[in-house]
């Protein structure tokens with residue numbers, strides 16, 4: 544399984560269609576899920592991806608399909624997403640490494656335990672199966688240093704998949720279902736007629752569409768800024784690694800306040816530090832300081848400030864904020880947002896793995912990478928139409944947990960874009976919540 548980068552050969556190329564019922568900007572899990580659900584309703588759909596399908600967050604994530612530790616407003620959607628993932632291998636006709644091995648949240652002291660226990664209470668409220676594990680129970684399930692963890696909370700129906708298997712498989716299925724996918728196809732802007740969005744202007748031409756979905760991950764704010772629309776989204780760098788194959792110490796996913804690990808299909812572990820992410824200062828950071836104050840305070844101690852993002856990143860100081868439709872846009876200048884991982888990652892991971900698993904003290908890291916997590920001030924996404932832009936919908940800002948919930952969001956979007964009832968209360972995800980005077984309450 545190789546990481547997807549701008550050097551990965553493009554799979555989906557060809558002429559653009561003149562018109563479709565729905566055009567989708569962005570071929571991540573959200574764009575593809577919405578495309579599949581719209582296609583299943585009988586519509587023509589085009590997914591326009593500036594780089595490679597699944598190349599950004601959707602293939603760089605940990606692959607956790609989790610119901611615990613979420614904002615209560617997301618849980619009904621996540622329960623539905625869990626069902627969709629259970630059936631995903633049948634739906635797409637390929638193995639994606641789906642395993643329902645559960646997720647365990649571990650703690651070492653009272654303070655950590657209290658924080659974990661809040662997940663337990665929310666889960667019970669929604670009748671999600673959840674187990675409280677004593678130290679002895681943890682030891683039965685995770686072969687770590689005896690006594691290292693004092694307690695665990697387990698969500699036995701949570702699952703894992705391999706994002707690097709899932710994203711290509713979902714895209715192949717989408718194509719065979721008749722969805723038009725185009726890679727190397729940045730959308731520079733929107734076409735408007737009779738006061739309504741009527742298509743997308745791509746680097747290779749225009750595609751007319753009855754409605755447009757913007758599912759641009761970390762690039763969504765920049766895209767909307769060109770139209771004078773404020774979408775308060777910032778991104779943080781999260782670094783990850785995979786080990787070489789190792790004896791199994793636990794078959795599912797687990798995390799404590801410093802280390803997260805997930806068994807991989809190839810017999811190694813995907814590992815990450817749970818107390819380190821990097822935030823690059825840029826123009827949007829300054830514009831949105833007030834809105835992000837609460838969530839930044841909540842992440843103090845684990846968020847490391849850097850003065851500037853690398854050139855070409857959405858919030859780099861030199862990234863253009865405006866351009867014309869016939870000019871190269873920032874989206875085609877950076878085909879696949881692929882940050883270098885934090886330089887201190889590997890030694891820290893090796894140290895923390897050895898502390899918890901003495902048997903794995905000589906662990907070798909096979910590969911390290913990073914992704915830019917797009918976050919909103921309240922750490923929940925926006926799933927709504929864009930005010931003042933009839934025909935434009937947005938689903939973005941999934942704040943580090945959009946992969947698992949993606950398939951259900953796709954279903955919701957298909958209904959929303961047909962002006963049908965969704966069956967969910969989406970108030971928490973409305974577009975104008977940062978401007979209508981509401982108090983910002985960050986999710987867990």
Ligand SMILES: Cc1cc2nc3c(=O)[nH]c(=O)nc-3n(C[C@H](O)[C@H](O)[C@H](O)COP(=O)(O)OP(=O)(O)OC[C@H]3O[C@@H](n4cnc5c(N)ncnc54)[C@H](O)[C@@H]3O)c2cc1C
Nearest residue numbers: 569571572573593601604605607730759760914945946947
């Ligand atoms: C390290 C890491 C670990 C994570 N772990 C988990 C996890 O375990 N579980 C979980 O649920 N979530 C996790 N997440 C979060 C999850 O990966 C994201 O929330 C989710 O993938 C977002 O999907 P998306 O489709 O919105 O965005 P993306 O996957 O980022 O896709 C957006 C796409 O839009 C394209 N695009 C943008 N602008 C344009 C344009 N103008 N024209 C054409 N194309 C454009 C981009 O190239 C990109 O491919 C993690 C994220 C990271 C980085």
